[in-house]
Every structure is written in C-alpha cells, then in structure tokens.
Amino acid sequence: xxxxxxxxxxxxxxxxxxxxxxxxxxxxxxxxxxxxxxxxxxxxxxxxxxxxxxxxxxxxxxxxxxxxxxxxxxxxxxxxxxxxxxxxxxxxxxxxxxxxxxxxxxxxxxxxxxxxxxxxxxxxxxxxxxxxxxxxxxxxxxxxxxxxxxxxxxxxxxxxxxxxxxxxxxxxxxxxxxxxxxxxxxxxxxxxxxxxxxxxxxxxxxxxxxxxxxxxxxxxxxxxxxxxxxxxxxxxxxxxxxxxxxxxxxxxxxxxxxxxxxxxxxxxxxxxxxxxxxxxxxxxxxxxxxxxxxxxxxxxxxxxxxxxxxxxxxxxxxxxxxxxxxxxxxx
Amino acid sequence: xxxxxxxxxxxxxxxxxxxxxxxxxxxxxxxxxxxxxxxxxxxxxxxxxxxxxxxxxxxxxxxxxxxxxxxxxxxxxxxxxxxxxxxxxxxxxxxxxxxxxxxxxxxxxxxxxxxxxxxxxxxxxxxxxxxxxxxxxxxxxxxxxxxxxxxxxxxxxxxxxxxxxxxxxxxxxxxxxxxxxxxxxxxxxxxxxxxxxxxxxxxxxxxxxxxxxxxxxxxxxxxxxxxxxxxxxxxxxxxxxxxxxxxxxxxxxxxxxxxxxxxxxxxxxxxxxxxxxxxxxxxxxxxxxxxxxxxxxxxxxxxxxxxxxxxxxxxxxxxxxxxxxxxxxxx
Numbered sequence: 001x002x003x004x005x006x007x008x009x010x011x012x013x014x015x016x017x018x019x020x021x022x023x024x025x026x027x028x029x030x031x032x033x034x035x036x037x038x039x040x041x042x043x044x045x046x047x048x049x050x051x052x053x054x055x056x057x058x059x060x061x062x063x064x065x066x067x068x069x070x071x072x073x074x075x076x077x078x079x080x081x082x083x084x085x086x087x088x089x090x091x092x093x094x095x096x097x098x099x100x101x102x103x104x105x106x107x108x109x110x111x112x113x114x115x116x117x118x119x120x121x122x123x124x125x126x127x128x129x130x131x132x133x134x135x136x137x138x139x140x141x142x143x144x145x146x147x148x149x150x151x152x153x154x155x156x157x158x159x160x161x162x163x164x165x166x167x168x169x170x171x172x173x174x175x176x177x178x179x180x181x182x183x184x185x186x187x188x189x190x191x192x193x194x195x196x197x198x199x200x201x202x203x204x205x206x207x208x209x210x211x212x213x214x215x216x217x218x219x220x221x222x223x224x225x226x227x228x229x230x231x232x233x234x235x236x237x238x239x240x241x242x243x244x245x246x247x248x249x250x251x252x253x254x255x256x257x258x259x260x261x262x263x264x265x266x267x268x269x270x271x272x273x274x275x276x277x278x279x280x281x282x283x284x285x286x287x288x289x290x291x292x293x294x295x296x297x298x299x300x301x302x303x304x305x306x307x308x309x310x311x312x313x314x315x316x317x318x319x320x321x322x323x324x325x326x327x328x329x330x331x
Numbered sequence: 332x333x334x335x336x337x338x339x340x341x342x343x344x345x346x347x348x349x350x351x352x353x354x355x356x357x358x359x360x361x362x363x364x365x366x367x368x369x370x371x372x373x374x375x376x377x378x379x380x381x382x383x384x385x386x387x388x389x390x391x392x393x394x395x396x397x398x399x400x401x402x403x404x405x406x407x408x409x410x411x412x413x414x415x416x417x418x419x420x421x422x423x424x425x426x427x428x429x430x431x432x433x434x435x436x437x438x439x440x441x442x443x444x445x446x447x448x449x450x451x452x453x454x455x456x457x458x459x460x461x462x463x464x465x466x467x468x469x470x471x472x473x474x475x476x477x478x479x480x481x482x483x484x485x486x487x488x489x490x491x492x493x494x495x496x497x498x499x500x501x502x503x504x505x506x507x508x509x510x511x512x513x514x515x516x517x518x519x520x521x522x523x524x525x526x527x528x529x530x531x532x533x534x535x536x537x538x539x540x541x542x543x544x545x546x547x548x549x550x551x552x553x554x555x556x557x558x559x560x561x562x563x564x565x566x567x568x569x570x571x572x573x574x575x576x577x578x579x580x581x582x583x584x585x586x587x588x589x590x591x592x593x594x595x596x597x598x599x600x601x602x603x604x605x606x607x608x609x610x611x612x613x614x615x616x617x618x619x620x621x622x623x624x625x626x627x628x629x630x631x632x633x634x635x636x637x638x639x640x641x642x643x644x645x646x647x648x649x650x651x652x653x654x655x656x657x658x659x660x661x662x
Contacts, residue, residue: 284648
C-alpha cells in the first residue's frame with residue numbers, strides 16, 4: 001500500500017477514476033467566453049458554468065462519484081446526507097440513478113426549489129431547524145434508523161475527488177484551447193470543490209494560482225489560510241449565499257488547500273447581487289447567490305487580473321424565482 | 332461563373348467561408364444536454380444556446396459575416412439596418428469590432444435592453460413608430476442621408492450564410508459526439524437562420540428533418556410552406572415574441588425552405604412562457620420569448636419526438652428583467 005492510498009485527501013488518480021465513473025452521467029460543462037466580461041475585467045476570463053450540470057450544481061459530481069462505488073449491500077441500506085440544498089439534490093439524483101434509497105436532512109429555511117427538487121429526485125427529506133435542532137444528534141438518529149451510509153458534502157475522499165473532476169475538465173479544456181491559465185477561482189463552503197480542483201490543477205496546470213471565494217462573514221477559509229490554522233465564523237454572521245454557510249474549513253480539505261498555496265477572497269452580498277445581474281444581462285445565465293461569488297470577486301476587483309487568463313466556476317443555479325427576480329429586477 | 336454564384340441563396344461553401352471569417356470572433360456555442368428535458372420529451376434533445384453568443388443572439392453571426400466582407404470604401408460610408416433588436420445588436424457589435432459607423436432604425440416599443448445595448452455598441456439609433464411611420468420611406472431617407480450599405484436581416488446571401496454557421500456547428504458537434512440527428516428545430520421570423528442552417532444540414536446531415544417554429548398569429552412560414560406560396564399574417568396579430576414578428580417569409584429564404592422540405596410549427600404565447608420558466612428552472616438559461624419557441628414546441632408536444640434525437644436552437648436571451656420576471660415569478 002502506498003502513501004497516497006493512506007491519505008484521506010484525493011489523489012490525482014482518484015480524480016481521474018471519478019471522471020471515468022462520471023462519463024456519460026455528469027454533463028461535461030463547457031468553458032465559455034463572454035466579450036463583455038473580458039472588457040470589464042481587462043482579463044481573458046474562461047467561465048465554467050456548473051449551473052448547466054445535472055441538478056444545477058457541481059455537487060452532483062461528488063455525490064455520484066461516491067455513491068457509484070458503494071457495495072451492493074451498502075446500496076441496499078441506503079444513504080443519508082445533510083445539506084441546505086445542492087449537495088442534497090446531488091445525492092438524491094445520484095441515488096435515484098443508482099436505485100439507492102436516500103434520506104436527506106435539510107434546514108427548513110432552505111430555498112423552496114432545493115427542497116422541491118430533492119424530493120423530486122425521490123429522496124425522503126427530513127426538515128430541521130437550523131438554529132434549534134442538534135444536527136449531530138439528528139445525524140446519529142438517522143444513521144441508526146436507516147442503517148445507511150453518511151455522504152459528507154466535503155470531508156470525504158471520494159466526494160472531493162468527484163468534485164475535483166470540475167478542475168480536471170477546466171485544465172484539459174484550457175489546454176485543448178491552447179490557453180495557459182494564470183488564475184482559477186472557486187466558490188468555497190467547506191472547500192471540497194477547491195481541494196479537488198486544486199489537486200487536478202497542480203498536476204495538469206502547475207503554474208495556475210488557485211483562489212477560494214467566500215461570502216463576507218463566512219470567510220473562514222480565507223482567514224484560516226492567512227492564519228495557518230482553522231478558524232470559524234462569528235455565530236451571528238448572515239449572507240444571501242445559502243450554499244456557502246459552512247462553519248469552518250474541512251478536516252480533509254484544509255490541509256489540501258494549504259499544500260497547494262490556495263489564497264482566499266471574500267465578497268459582500270451587494271457584490272454578489274451585482275454579479276447575478278451581470279450574469280443575467282450579459283451571460284444569460286441563471287446563477288444562485290453562492291454560485292456567483294467568483295464572478296463577484298472579478299467584477300468588484302478583489303484580484304488584479306488585468307492582462308491575465310482566469311478560469312472561474314459558476315457553481316450553481318438553484319435559486320427561487322422570487323430571490324432571483326428581487327436581485328435582477330431592482331438593479 | 333457557376334450557377335451557385337448566380338443564386339441569391341447561400342451555398343454550403345458560402346457557409347464554410349462565413350465560418351472561417353467568424354472564427355475567434357463569434358462564440359462557438361456548445362451543444363448541451365439536460366436530463367430533465369430528455370425525461371419530459373422522451374427524446375434525446377441537444378440544445379444549442381445562442382443566448383451565449385456574442386450580443387446574446389445568433390444574429391451576430393450573420394451581421395459580422397456580412398460586414399467583414401465590405402470594401403474599405405463601403406466601410407467608410409457605414410451601414411444601415413432596421414431591427415426590433417437582435418439584428419440591431421448584431422450589426423452594431425460587428426460594426427464596432429470592424430470600425431464601421433452604424434445607423435440603426437428600431438421601433439420605439441422595442442425591449443429597453445435591446446435599445447440600450449445597440450447604443451452601447453456605438454450605433455446611432457433612430458426610433459420609429461411601428462404603426463404610424465412608413466418604414467420603406469425611412470429606409471430610403473437613411474440610406475440617402477448616410478450613403479451607407481443596407482444590412483438586411485435575412486434576405487441577404489452573406490447574412491444567411493453567417494446565420495447558417497449555427498447549423499454547421501450543430502452538424503459537426505453532433506457528428507463529433509457520435510450522434511445522428513433525426514430532427515432540428517429553429518425559430519423563424521424571416522427564415523434566415525433556418526435557410527442557412529438547412530443548407531448546412533442538407534450537406535452534412537442529410538437525413539435530418541428541419542422545422543421552423545413561429546409564434547401563433549405570425550406563422551406565415553408554416554402556412555406558406557403548406558400552401559406552396561408566400562402568405563402574410565393578419566394585421567392585428569399579437570405575440571410576446573418581439574424578435575419573430577416578420578410580415579412574411581423572405582424572397583431569398585422561402586425557396587430555400589421549400590427546397591429542403593422544411594415544415595412549420597407554431598406555439599402560443601402561453602407555451603412560450605412555460606418554456607421560459609422551464610429554461611429558468613431546469614436549464615438555468617435566460618431565454619427571451621422569441622428564443623424559447625423551439626423549446627416550447629417540444630414541451631407542448633407539437634412534434635412527436637419520442638425515441639428521436641433532436642437539436643433545438645435557443646436563439647436569443649435579450650429580455651428585459653421585468654418581462655422575464657413576469658414570466659418566471661408567476662409560474
């Protein structure tokens with residue numbers, strides 16, 4: 001057994017294996033250019049719209065990569081997950097495709113579209129109160145009740161390997177287009193997408209600088225990376241980015257981000273709304289608040305990208321029409 | 332001089348030449364799959380989102396293909412166009428890229444986004460009243476005043492060749508994906524996109540059946556194709572599809588549609604709104620009313636596509652936020 005196999009973090013080979021399992025199931029999202037975005041930023045920006053991914057976010061990649069490796073016995077017992085919505089939909093859709101029962105606990109204030117779709121993919125949804133209920137106790141009760149396998153949203157080697165296929169595709173698509181990437185920006189909750197993608201980029205595009213982007217108030221990863229150890233967020237923090245409200249960097253993910261010298265950026269809710277409006281008006285893409293943070297970072301000048309070639313992921317598009325229209329109609 | 336060069340209709344070679352001129356300027360839009368769309372229709376649907384095209388619609392292809400062939404002297408004199416908005420933006424953006432002055436007459440009730448963007452690309456916009464003003468007289472006055480070249484939206488060989496590059500890409504992308512296309516659906520105003528695309532498909536994918544989709548009340552092409560000669564629309568017809576309100580099939584385009592045995596479909600405003608909502612919820616794409624007619628035709632069952640492989644073009648995404656949100660928020 002080699003060292004890599006002992007590590008909880010995904011290796012490049014893990015990501016390649018996940019990509020093979022996802023072939024023909026996940027959408028290979030394109031890498032798009034938008035002249036107006038290049039004009040505004042002074043950069044060449046390549047946009048990876050994971051909004052077009054199955055279930056409307058990159059989370060499907062990690063969920064299917066994990067579930068497709070479960071044994072027949074584990075599949076029969078089913079899976080359990082906790083999520084405000086994108087991981088929930090990813091797990092539910094992957095479970096449906098594989099014929100696995102899924103029980104998913106979601107906060108009662110999750111966006112209606114995320115709740116509806118998770119049920120639509122056939123999962124049993126258990127609602128809990130984000131403030132009152134003890135999530136840990138609920139998890140233990142659900143696991144005991146169902147006998148199922150817990151599918152963590154980021155602190156899981158196979159899940160992060162699956163999420164990393166997004167970075168693998170970026171590196172290969174950029175190479176096929178004859179482009180050298182200077183920077184790559186990823187949204188960050190627990191850090192699974194960035195950890196997986198940074199692992200892929202380190203192998204295929206080692207000169208690319210990797211950045212996380214978080215909402216202000218939930219910039220635990222940015223502060224942790226700067227401090228050199230994991231820090232949490234203030235308990236009263238608030239953001240419209242419902243997908244990115246993780247309490248602190250992951251056990252598995254944080255050392256990976258450190259290893260690849262990832263740096264952290266943060267954006268305000270106002271900057272996120274402006275990015276959603278820009279995506280509506282100039283990219284014709286529906287992007288949810290948490291999915292728009294990388295675009296918000298570029299448009300608000302959080303990073304000097306003039307003259308550089310930059311890849312960004314728009315990580316999800318599952319936003320209730322009322323929330324979306326409140327942003328784009330008042331602009 | 333060969334026969335093809337005498338014909339006002341574009342040849343396959345014209346479309347290939349236009350594609351070469353558009354390389355690196357127009358966006359090669361992807362051909363996307365959406366599992367929920369396949370599930371709803373029972374077909375394998377390949378979606379070409381020209382919403383992601385430069386200026387937010389396929390019209391840029393035709394405009395740039397035309398303007399890039401003008402002589403230095405004609406470029407100096409400038410170009411003139413009439414358009415409710417997508418051709419206007421296409422011509423304005425192409426003219427800006429090529430350093431050509433553009434004067435564009437637009438109806439005063441065109442969507443605000445289309446008016447704003449056309450001006451944003453540097454064109455002089457002249458507003459006219461769709462009902463009161465004599466468009467022909469206005470055209471002659473503008474041409475005399477500016478000495479410019481009139482860029483017609485569809486009855487022009489080079490414009491339709493440029494628009495046909497959309498069909499060329501569909502045929503090549505489907506072939507690269509190992510897919511045989513049974514059907515291809517295009518929105519239809521004057522018929523330029525369909526005429527160009529049908530010409531490309533006849534060469535590269537001759538077994539593919541081609542359909543136009545129009546708004547009810549503006550289904551002049553469907554009725555003309557059925558009758559075997561050109562027919563107009565009732566003068567009091569009304570539709571939310573502002574991009575598709577052409578009075579009758581084009582001189583150039585109609586014989587091309589007949590030659591390739593194109594058939595015509597029509598959809599109601601309600602079906603268009605439902606398609607816009609579907610695109611929002613399941614495809615995360617912003618599609619304008621006229622851009623959603625092909626999707627509307629599939630979702631409302633205008634064509635039995637079960638078990639078939641079908642390409643559709645989402646032709647544009649330039650829709651005012653108020654109009655968009657009125658459709659998606661009341662669904």
